[in-house]
Amino acid sequence: MQTKVEKILDGNFLKKQILNELNKEVDDLYTQFNKRPGLAVILVGHNAASKVYVGKKKQACELVGIKSYEYLLPDNIEEDELIELIKSLNKDDKINGILLQLPLPRHLEEQKLLHLIDPKKDVDGFHPENVGKLLLGLDTFKSCTPYGIVTLLDFFNIDTEGKHVVIVGRSNIVGKPLAAMLVQRSNPGNATVTICHSKSKNLSEITKQADILIAAIGQPNFIKQDMVKPETVIIDVGINRVEDPLEKGKYKLVGDVDFKDVFDKSSQITPVPGGVGALTIAMLMKNTIQAFKELNKL
Structure with a gap:
């Protein structure tokens, strides 16, 4: 049986490791x-x-x-x-x-x-040229949050091949580019991907089919335990500022997933804060170094 620590996908830990590696790379480039x-x-x-x-x-x-x-x-x-x-x-x-x-x-x-x-300086991966390359599976800048998610899946050895990934949210920043990454012939990739959104009918019936559920809708504590099947991997992209019921006049950060409610049902889960958000900035640094090398033909 997994301990609580083993179930939590610690984005902060991975972020520190990535930033340390990038620091060494930048120092080598400067030398x-x-x-x-x-x-x-x-x-x-x-x-x-x-x-x-x-x-x-x-x-x-x-x-x-x-x-x-x-x-x-x-x-x-x-x-x-x-x-x-x-x-x-x-x-x-x-x-x-x-x-x-x-x-x-x-x-x-x-x-x-x-x-x-x-496009050669588009380290956020939002330019149409880079979005098009991403869809075609060509080497390009990847949007930082989806890039962070696939990096996290890879680091924690979460297999996506043949798995049903359900993404709740269809934004240009997360949902659409992430779906494009996860259907590529790559690892992580080779997944069966379903995108849900505000017009999707019977949402909980779809989310309960997910082997990997990714929530990116910007609604605090939206995903509840009755929306997931047992042993689901849950990736929470949401960062929402809500009033703290324990401290009057203060606020806290919560995700799109009701962490306490779904925790026991999940096989692994990202926390908020300290999950996906930690990796978004790390991927921005990675993209910037990639741009530097390509612009300088290194």
Whole structure:
């Protein structure tokens, strides 16, 4: 019988291991070529969650040895001004990766701006060229959260071949690219993938078919134990800020899965925090180093 610790898929542990390996790689690159990868992060406005994410990305850059360039812009910035910044970063040789922090203020056209980023510097994997390559199974930048999920599955030896993977959520950031990765002829991959969403009928009947259930819908504690079959691997992508019932006026982070409710039924499960979210930033660092090597033809 598994202990509680054995059931938990510890993303923090894996993140530390990956960042240590990347730090050694960056040091070796600097020793050989006297250059370090550079990551530009553009933050528009004062979204509190976005500020936290940008801060964590900066910390990861420092740990790995990547140069971090932050562009903190007012929420009333004109779109033309932001377009000019992206174009200038595309041409800047010291910048290898460009990340436009989402969400953007409503007056800015998200897809238009993401499409302007040079595909060779698109370390978030959102440019149509990179999305197309991903669908075709070609080597390209992978969206960071799905990349983190498949890395976690691989590290913990969770076999996906022939398994039924149910993804609850169809976003361009997680659901769609993750499905594309898991159907590839690769490991992890070769899975039978079902994507569910807000219009799916009899959702619990579908989720109960999953060998591996991935929740990415942005609804706190949505997945309950009556929605999963025994011995399911559960990957919780959600990060939701909710009021803490034990401490008045304080908040805590929870996932899209009711962790306590489903824990005994799962074979393995990711916690929130400390699961998938920890790996998203690690994969961003990995993509930035990949961009540096490709742009410098190393």
